[in-house]
Amino acid sequence: MTNGDHKMLIGGELVEAAGGRRYENFNPATEELIGTAPDGQAEDAERAIAAARKAFDETDWSTNVELRRSCLLQLQQGLREVADEIRPLLTAESGMPLALSYPMGIDGPIESLGFWPELLSTYEFERALPTKQIMGGTSERIVRKEPAGVVAAITPWNFPFQLNLTKLGGALAAGCTVVLKPAPDTPFSGTVLAAVIAKTDIPAGVVNILTTSDNKVAEILTTHPDVDQVTFTGSTTTGRLIMRNAAETIKRVSLELGGKSxxxxxxxxxxxxxxxxxxxxxxxxxxxxxxxxxxxxxxxxxxxxxxxxxxxxxxxxxxxxxxxxxxxxxxxxxxxxxxxxxxxxxxxxxxxxxxxxxxxxxxxxxxxxxxxxxxxxxxxxxxxxxxxxxxxxxxxxxxxxxxxxxxxxxxxxxxxxxxxxxxxxxxxxxxxxxxxxxxxxxxxxxxxPESPFGGYKQSGLGREWGVEGLEDFLETKTFSFPAV
Missing domain, CATH: 3.40.309.10 (Aldehyde Dehydrogenase; Chain A, domain 2)
Structure with missing residues (x-):
């Protein structure tokens, strides 16, 4: 990708940041400039959230399981085709050894993305409870799993491409729409995804990718009333801040934080x-x-x-x-x-x-x-x-x-x-x-991807991967009706 190809994805369009602002991306192995990325501003965050909200409320993404399956498979194939193009970018911006990009950095995560459409082919979003006499009447009951809504996904710089795909995979499979904000140090691991997603059949606004060097822009995602859930991987200190920010609107929070294993x-x-x-x-x-x-x-x-x-x-x-x-x-x-x-x-x-x-x-x-x-x-x-x-x-x-x-x-x-x-x-x-x-x-x-991953204590809340990783992005509804 040329420097100018690194753009954000908002509302289905590859775009520059407001005012054309960009920031520099450096190679930690050489300290040399490798390019620039859009430096998203507050208005870009607002546009991304609005696009995600509209896509959730006005398209059938949240209810059309087959569309989600086909789009995830399409995304996986699109990423396979550019894996060798992405690989040197990942090493250049994150310092991850090229040898690790195959099992853990690029190829492994792309293949793991296939777990989600496979799970969707068998997962039951509704199940019936036994007919039962309750308070003088006989009731039928349905337990239904529904997507949480608009998800803000905030990822770190250590395994950036893998974590971007992990968060997108679970949230999209569940039927959520997403605003993904990659770490400032590794924006290209987000912009390469934006370029591939823009060529898929994923409806406009379902995935939005916002790059920024400003943590205050990122903070908007954790406080905005139109964001229903925040999923974050990073330090325990930042995790605490996100919990505080999310508390005002009682957002769902999934946190994968620090460790000392x-x-x-x-x-x-x-x-x-x-x-x-x-x-x-x-x-x-x-x-x-x-x-x-x-x-x-x-x-x-x-x-x-x-x-x-x-x-x-x-x-x-x-x-x-x-x-x-x-x-x-x-x-x-x-x-x-x-x-x-x-x-x-x-x-x-x-x-x-x-x-x-x-x-x-x-x-x-x-x-x-x-x-x-x-x-x-x-x-x-x-x-x-x-x-x-x-x-x-x-x-x-x-x-x-x-x-x-x-x-x-x-x-x-x-x-x-x-x-x-x-x-x-x-x-x-x-x-x-x-x-x-x-x-x-x-x-x-x-x-x-079949194995749930997450922590106890101050290592976080919730799980990624596995059935649990899908259900982390699902709400549970019970409804009842008279038995015939």
């Missing part, structure tokens, strides 16, 4: 394999994943052994230029995040033992931080409790299974986790006790 390595497992898996996963994409398990719990008596394994793994970990297919880790997304991670590393130096890494990389440009490992980390230390969102791994010792579960659950967050054991049943028992939304046992993957 734990991998528990039990004492009966091959330490070399399990510690290596846990540390590798924690540093992937420079640790910029809310579900990454950056706390690795190992038995106290095997701490030194675990340190040696982790140090060796990180010594050969592929990182640097995200366009190099050998690298699993590129830069942090921007200077603010870069400085935040370096600040946490300085905190960690005073709390635990620095084993490897611990400073910025020796690159001339780009927001690169070395993969960093701290050992003998106290469970109550800042680096063990606060989300760093960088390639910083904490090795934490524990006494026994009870102690491991206690440490893992002693967190404000509850998004994900992992358990490694030579006994699968033992590992499953630990998994059932973890207060998190997902748990991987012995490296088995849950990351799939």
């Amino acid at each position: 734990a991998s528990i390595v039990l004492d009966d497992v091959d330490l070399a394999s399990s510690v290596a898996q846990a540390v590798f996963a924690a540093c992937m994409h420079a640790g910029q994943g809310c579900a990454l398990a950056t706390r690795v719990l190992v038995p106290h008596r095997r701490m030194d052994e675990a340190v040696a394994i982790a140090e060796g793994l990180l010594g050969g970990f592929g990182w640097g230029d995200p366009m190099d297919m050998a690298n699993m880790m590129g830069p942090l997304v921007n200077r603010a995040q870069y400085e935040r991670v370096l600040d946490y590393i300085e905190v960690g130096k005073g709390e635990a033992r620095l084993v490897v890494g611990g400073r910025s990389a020796t690159h001339d440009k780009g927001y690169f931080v070395q993969p960093t490992l701290f050992s003998h980390v106290a469970p109550d230390s800042r680096i063990a409790r606060e989300e760093i969102f960088g390639p910083v791994v904490c090795l934490i010792g524990y006494e026994d299974d009870e102690d491991a579960v206690r440490i893992a659950n002693d967190s404000d967050f509850g998004l994900s986790g992992a358990v490694f054991s030579g006994d699968v049943e033992r590992a499953k028992g630990i998994a059932r006790r973890l207060r998190t939304g997902t748990v991987a046992v012995n490296g088995a993957q849950w990351f799939d």
